[in-house]
Amino acid sequence: MKSSIIKVVGVTAFLAAFASPAMADGDAAAGEKVFKKCKACHTLEEGKNKVGPSLHGVIGRAAGAVDGYKYSSAMAESGLTWDDETLAKFLTKPKDLVAKTKMSFAGLKKEDDIENIIAYIKANGG
Numbered sequence: 001m002k003s004s005i006i007k008v009v010g011v012t013a014f015l016a017a018f019a020s021p022a023m024a025d026g027d028a029a030a031g032e033k034v035f036k037k038c039k040a041c042h043t044l045e046e047g048k049n050k051v052g053p054s055l056h057g058v059i060g061r062a063a064g065a066v067d068g069y070k071y072s073s074a075m076a077e078s079g080l081t082w083d084d085e086t087l088a089k090f091l092t093k094p095k096d097l098v099a100k101t102k103m104s105f106a107g108l109k110k111e112d113d114i115e116n117i118i119a120y121i122k123a124n125g126g
Ligand code: HEC
Pocket: 034, 035, 037, 038, 039, 040, 041, 042, 051, 052, 053, 055, 058, 062, 063, 064, 065, 066, 070, 071, 072, 073, 074, 075, 076, 082, 087, 091, 100, 101, 102, 103, 104, 105, 108, 117
């Protein structure tokens, strides 16, 4: 019994270390402006899908996992998990990461925009 408690504590510590942001220097306020480019298709509200799925809780979630949203099979089967690294890649050029995604967005060119938008998403329930 005691050893299983130690295991749980160990796993939790591991996850906490893993979840700490690699790009902690993003500016959420600047990211809000960048997010305007996403707003035609996305909200950060839970359960509110538009052309694209709600981005509520997206950090740490498996790609293609919002209930009631119809993803492309490319996204549904991508096997990705959204974290700083995968999001940065996807937002730089969506089709480079998920070739047949139905997200028609060319991508963000500036590294700063990407760091800032990820900070904004994190600060707003994403
Ligand atoms: C023209 C509409 C459109 C725009 C603009 C757009 N997206 Fe998307 N997005 C989509 C669609 C559609 C999907 C679903 C893709 C699929 O199923 O292949 C998606 C999927 C995603 C996903 C994966 C979500 C999941 O649940 O797996 C993320 C993350 C994402 N978009 C972030 C963004 C961000 C951040 C921006 C702004 C920089 C943005 N998108 C701009 C339409 C858009």
